Every structure is written in C-alpha cells, then in structure tokens.
Amino acid sequence: MKYAAYSEYKTSPMTWLDQLPTHWNAASLRWMSKRYAGGTPDKGNEAYWEEGEIPWINSGAVNDGYITQPSELITREGFAKSSAKWIPKDALVMALAGQGKTKGMVAQLGIPTTCNQSMAALIPDHRFAPRYLYYWLTANYQNIRNLAGGEARDGLNLEMLGSIPCPVPPVDEQQTIARFLDAKATQIDALVAQKRQLIDKLKEKRSALIARTVTRGLPPEATNAAGLEPNPEMKDSGVSWLGTIPDHWDIDKFSREVHITEGQVDPEVEPFASMFLIAPNHIESGSGRLLALETAAEQFAESGKYLCPEGAVVYSKIRPALRKVVIAPENCLCSADMYPLTCRNKLTNPYLYWLLLSNQFSAWSVLESDRVAMPKINRETLNELRIPIPPQEEQLEIVEYLAMETAKVDHLLSKADAVISSLTEYRQALITSSVTGKIDVRALA
Incomplete structure (x- = not known):
C-alpha cells in the first residue's frame, strides 16, 4: 500500500533527519525526559535475592520490546542497599551496554520495575507520548549505537542519551502514529510468526527424513527406483541408540571404519596459513551447511589445528555445538574443537556425514558428553561407538536420495527465510517513515 506524504515540509534542525512536516518541532531528549541508570544488589548476598518481591530486569529484557515480566x-533490603530505582509503567528502558546487538536496544515497560546499572530509564514529559518515543528510538537504533562507537565495546551513557535528537509532533498526532504502528506491527509480526512455525515444521521434517533413512534404509518407492530389495527384514541392532536396522546391514565399531586424524599443524606458517580453517562457528547446527570460510591467517589462528583432506567429515566434539557437521570442500584445516574423520573399508564419508546429522546420533552425543566434566565427545568414546554399515551400493543410494530430498526442503526453508527478511525490512521501513513524517498516517489509525 502506498501512503500519502504531508502537504508541506521544512528543513530539519536535526542531524539525523533532513526535513520535517511544517507543524512538527524538534528537541534533544535531555529537554523532554528524565534519565537515570539502575543498579544491582550484591549477587553474593542471598538476603538481597531470596524470596524477593520487587521486580528487577537485566539488559536482556530489552529484546522483548514490551516488558511484562521481571527478570x-x-x-x-536489596533495593535499599543498592542504587536500584523504581521506573514507572509505560516508561522506556534502554540497554547502555551488553553483548552483541543489545547495546542501544529499547523497550517499553508494561509493569513498574527496577533495572540493572547497564540500563537507563527514560521517562518522557508531557510533550512526548511514550509509545511514539519508543518507535523513534527503535528506528534510530544504529544512530544511537554510533554515539558509543558503533560495534565497538564502548557503552552508552546518560549524557549521550540526552543528546539524542527527536522530532516532536503534536502529542495527539504522536498517539495516532503509535496506534497505527502498533496495528501494523501486530499484523506483520503475526505473518512472521506463521513463517517461523513453517520453518520449524520443515526442519522437523528434514531431521525425521535423515533419521529414518540412515537407520532404516530407503523408503519403498526409492528402493524400487534404485533397483534394491524393497521392504527388507529388520533386526535388533543390539545398540541402544540405534534400535532396529535392516537385517542385511552390518554393525561395527567406529574405530574400525573411521580414522580420526591425529597430529597437528602450525596454521601460522605456509602453506597452512593460506588454507581455510573450519571452526564450529562456521557451520549451521543440524543442517550440515557451511556458513562461511576464512583462512587460518584471517582468523589469527594459533598452533594446534588439524589437517583435513578434501571430502573428510568434520565433526564438532564440544557442547553445545554437537550437531555441527560438514564435509570439507577442499584440503583445509579444522580447529581443535573438531574431529576430521575419514572412512575406510566398508563405510563411505558421505554416508557417515548423514549419520552424524541424525537425531539418534545427536541424542547419543548429548548423553555421552554429559558424562565428562567438560562436556564433549572424547576420542576414546567415539572410537568405541557401534555404528550401522549398509552395503556400499546402498550407502551411495541413501546419500543421493538424502541430498535430493533435503535440497527440496532447503529450498522451502530459503523461501520462508526470504519472506521473513522482506517482512522485517518492511516493518522497519514503515516505522521509520511514520516517526520521521515521511508518510501521513493520521487518516489511517
């Protein structure tokens, strides 16, 4: 839908905005609000936290956008012995610091509460509708972060927040804009939620497909197409994590069929420094998809990395990254958090890759990693694992089938992700256009 603009504009005195509707004013936040930081009672004093009754929120609460529950x-006593202060309902809170994207995020309070010292309370005066101010600050998230060095670790402070420039439409118009954006945001968020539900279902379908095929074999229609015997007899594998498998499949120890690379190389010297280095953060959990490739030099890698031949299966051995598995796209390195695996004898690398992605193997690895002090899969534990071994011809058919069928699911996942990205961009553009006066929504709310 195309929205109308205002009839007249004037040059804006604000650095963040080039023009304003003629009847709008502008002012810095310091002249139109009270601002103060919170505080945290001593975490080591149980008397300040046990059976508490005063709401308190941490910086992560801003991710909710509208806060109705305390952290x-x-x-x-904890309140009295700390610098925590009450913040009224409907006021805003902003994260002054925090991990990742938290710094500069803002939320509105649906409850009166207190907060930690890494958050600022913003209490607008009578010239600001709090909900309009929330949307203005949301629209300028990056500008606000830039006040404290953008992506740098420097935190915001109350003086910086006071310097934030704000357009000031008439209050009734602010309220109209806020109502319009609330309604539109609700519609868009509902569509995004539907797409996220679809993504969850598709991922479940993908996981179930892998789990069934690597332990039960191909479905009848695929078996017939491959010229294999359909509906094979099943047998108890004798392996608790595996259950029943086709009667003609073998079972053997991991160590007899898979070689775990030993010996490390120095990634600071050539030719290793120019090689790609795969670490758990480069792999999408559960999908086997490689998200990025960086050389060892680009990652400032230190000594102690493994050499992976092209086609090797690279498996993350640490929690919480146990579902991260990928096939090395070329000769490369992997971090010490990963095992480079190469099959021999009767097992093939591509089949092992799909087996390690299965729900059954993931469940086993989580259970086994809990048995050690530092949660991970030890080399000895993995070597003792008993795994299924279909005939090699059948392994090749299973690999081809899973590659084809998961590609179909991945295509649908990609389309759903693209829709979510488009909706998210549209939501943000609508907020920005409304709070800056680029569109006139007075007749629509």
Missing part, C-alpha cells in the same frame, strides 16, 4: 525479584 528476577529482589528484596526490599
């Missing part, structure tokens, strides 16, 4: 409850 924790503190006691009256």
